[in-house]
Amino acid sequence: MPGPSGLILIDKPGGITSHGVVTRTRKRAATRKVGHAGTLDPMATGLLLLGLGSSTRLLTYMVGLDKEYEATIRLGQTSSTDDADGEVSPPASRAALDAVGESELSAEIEHLIGNIEQVPSTVSAIKVDGKRAYARARAGEEVVLKPRSVTVSAFDVLDLRREESVIDVDVRVECSSGTYIRALARDLGTGLSVGGHLTALRRTRVGPFRIADAVELEELNVAEHLLSPVDAASALFPTVTLDEDAADDLSHGRRIGTSGIPAVTGAIAAIAPDGRLIGLMERRGEHMRTLVNFPEDEGGSRG
Template sequence: MDGFLLIDKAGAMTSHDVVAKVRKKLDTKKVGHAGTLDPMATGVLVLGVGIATRLLPYITDGKKAYLATILLGVSTHTDDKEGDITFTADKSALANISDKEITNELGKFVGKTKQRPSSVSAIKIDGKTAHARVRAGENVEIAERDIVIDEIKIINIQRPNDQIQVEISVTCSAGTYIRAIARDLGDRLKVGGHLIKLRRNLVSPFTLDQCKSIEESALIPIGEVIEKIFPIRKLDLSQSREISFGRVIEQNPQPGVFAAIDNQDNFVALLENKLQASQMVAAPILVKGSGQ
């Protein structure tokens, strides 16, 4: 039982909750997910089953896209609506902020930049997640890290009940925290801000319209999607046999990791060019059915 499940995660459940439900549904323990979604967030959650769990890191590192709503004027300790309020701006301060100011400040986030993740993120510090340390009463400060935000589009700016709500779409690199964008936008405008809604619509190469509920989801064979994740090399029968025994074959024309498929388009292995006995060869780094 190897393949992927594309789940449209519902709110009020953790990514691990989804994994647990799928393990029960498929009666297997070998299930993992690519890219954690907070309980309040919904949308694309990619699950790997069987050997596909070994392919998840390559998906996790890919591009992401989100729809998000930011509330300006209030800060919370989690940078989202589930946290305790730590600051509330005066109504007069909010009234003085124009749509143009919001647009200009959001534009400054685009490009290669540094971002400080939320202190309640899933990032591990000495083997323990940051959010677990915060819950235990520790004061956690995570160092800034490099990210890339390809695009931020403003969909709508509304001002209900003396508040400002900014709906945006974001396309970004892995490791980007949308909660941190909400926090930092509020800081730059000096009124505070936090995230009140988040929906992920892309975990490259998988899109939201491919996703289903846990109950309706069906296992997608690796061979059906592998070419969207890796460059492909088709093997003949003798090459497939060599790889199945963990042996090397002649090098691939292109560098980097690539997927090998057999003449029936079944996934065989991940290969990478390596120097062996002064000769460059294509060596398996993951072989289906090998237990690696």
């Protein structure tokens, strides 16, 4: 009997690594074949996508999906890690904080929307000469990271609270994969000349998947909360149901014709007549070729 295959949407709690969530899920699912798409820091909570069994093959196509976060940015203090886990600086002067009004905040946020060049946090997982930036930083090395092009499509203020020595701003951010919300907090504070860092982060969406459909880790029942491979693929890609001959050819790695298949760029989910996921295919000239195939007994079926 094959192990479970599909996608699980987890609402990750704070204080645990993404790998820790994978470890716990392996025990519950009684399988080693579990992976995740899009790491969340231990401090962060929210949506973590897990692939089980052959559905780990879909994870490659999920890491580049756009994302949505809700976060709290603390203005008035910087942090060595750009978040609450680092060494926090003394607060900015009261005069500097008083100079941060709603118009100033909105103007500075506007500079961080759109296609921007962002310098990642020095404690990010980006590799510098083969070694993680955070490992170099923690070893006392000076880490200089190059700016990266990212897209911030929304940066909305949800609430603002003025304390005696800081300003806490609750925000919602929609962004491309690879965007660092910690870096947005840092850059917002720098632009306002008061410093800033992240104190809370929650991921609420990854591509078409939303936190409302996720299960808390402690309540996970693998059989109950497993999204079948065909349903997962159908959420991610255009789908085509093939006839029996084409399904058999594609299942065995043979190319098929393009008749009746949408002229789209990128992966298409191929569905067998019985509703199971055959795999992913893409157009190559006058033929469709296989990108990823699923075992016949793990393709699931439409619910």
